[in-house]
Amino acid sequence: xxxxxxxxxxxxxxxxxxxxxxxxxxxxxxxxxxxxxxxxxxxxxxxxxxxxxxxxxxxxxxxxxxxxxxxxxxxxxxxxxxxxxxxxxxxxxxxxxxxxxxxxxxxxxxxxxxxxxxxxxxxxxxxxxxxxxxxxxxxxxxxxxxxxxxxxxxxxxxxxxxxxxxxxxxxxxxxxxxxxxxxxxxxxxxxxxxxxxxxxxxxxxxxxxxxxxxxxx
DNA sequence: TAGTGTCA
DNA sequence: TAGA
Numbered sequence: 001x002x003x004x005x006x007x008x009x010x011x012x013x014x015x016x017x018x019x020x021x022x023x024x025x026x027x028x029x030x031x032x033x034x035x036x037x038x039x040x041x042x043x044x045x046x047x048x049x050x051x052x053x054x055x056x057x058x059x060x061x062x063x064x065x066x067x068x069x070x071x072x073x074x075x076x077x078x079x080x081x082x083x084x085x086x087x088x089x090x091x092x093x094x095x096x097x098x099x100x101x102x103x104x105x106x107x108x109x110x111x112x113x114x115x116x117x118x119x120x121x122x123x124x125x126x127x128x129x130x131x132x133x134x135x136x137x138x139x140x141x142x143x144x145x146x147x148x149x150x151x152x153x154x155x156x157x158x159x160x161x162x163x164x165x166x167x168x169x170x171x172x173x174x175x176x177x178x179x180x181x182x183x184x185x186x187x188x189x190x191x192x193x194x195x196x197x198x199x200x201x202x203x204x205x206x207x208x209x210x211x212x213x214x215x216x217x
Numbered sequence: 218t219a220g221t222g223t224c225a
Numbered sequence: 226t227a228g229a
Contacts, residue, residue, distance in 0.1 A: 059222045080220065135221035166227070192221070 012177065016110070019160055019170065022146075022184030024111045030150050031177030033103050034203065038152060040097040041123060041209055044068045047094050048086045050125055056080070062130040063193075069096040071120040071216040073139065080139050082120060082216040096121055103179075104148045104213040111181035113146040118213035126156065126208040128198035134165060134190045137214065145215035146183025152176055152211070153204025157194035165190050176201060 012032075017025040030037065050064035053075040067073060071082040072093045085092050100121055108116030124132070137147055151158075151174040158180065161169035167190065174180065182189055196208055 053221090055222065056220050057222070059220095061221070063221085075221075132221055133223085137221090169226090190221095 019172065019180065019182070020162075020186050020189065022186035023160065023180070023182035023189065025172065025174070026107055026110055026179040026181065028175075028177045029107055029110065029179040030103055030152070033099055034152055034177055036099045037103070037150070037211065038203060038209065040099060041152075041211075043097075044094045044123060047089075047091070048072075049088070051088060061132075063132050064125040064127075066123050067121060068094045068100070068123065069118065069120045073120065073122045073214075073216075082139060100211065100213070103150065104211075107148050107150075107179045107181055108146055108183075111146065111148075111183075113181065113183050116145060116148065116213075116215070118145075118148070118215055120214045120216040122212040122214070124210040124212065126154070126193065126196045126210065128154075128196050128206060131195040132193040134159060134161060134169070134192040136188050136190055137212075138188055139216070140214050141217045142215055143187050144183075146181050146187065148213040149180045150211040150213075151178045151180075152209040153201045154196060154199045154206070154208040156196055156208050156210075159190075159192040159194060161190040163188055163190070176203070 012028040014028045048066045155175045159169045
């Protein structure tokens with residue numbers, strides 16, 4: 001707790017940390033854009049509210065989710081897939097805000113993936129105790145495009161493994177403004193988020209917000 | 218095909 | 226942490 005607070009008060013010094021082949025952490029890359037990103041999240045959830053998806057096996061996910069962009073990731077008894085409309089309203093997902101698109105493209109570029117044009121952004125809300133167990137992002141059509149993941153609010157422990165579930169996982173602390181990009185040889189790496197520790201973030205209170213940008217089609 | 222959950 |  002003391003260390004988390006200290007981390008958040010340090011001057012922002014953007015830099016890149018290698019995570020694995022094809023995977024990097026861009027520390028504080030989104031720090032300056034964060035207030036605008038959070039305002040946009042509030043507008044998104046006003047029309048496409050947070051909801052807890054259910055896995056095909058019938059388990060309720062602890063992380064609350066919504067989407068913006070041309071396609072949104074959903075899970076229900078029928079499986080995982082991308083949908084052009086919000087099943088709750090039948091309306092298209094909210095458009096991807098320009099600051100989202102720009103940040104994702106710039107982060108991908110900085111990580112060595114030029115020309116990233118996301119058409120889907122999964123927006124995740126973590127409250128204390130919530131987690132996302134180890135999984136692969138493999139519902140996308142074109143696996144040449146990377147995944148860009150933006151952390152806002154409370155810090156989290158990100159788990160990043162290999163191409164098999166049983167591969168050893170690295171545990172890395174992700175703070176407000178950090179961006180992780182993985183693609184190429186890491187595109188199908190298993191990853192997840194450890195149960196969120198409670199805390200109080202100046203902009204987000206007891207929440208962590210994660211934006212995951214993908215090229216779904 | 219199951220499945221980003223849960224238990225041991 | 227690994228395995229079902």
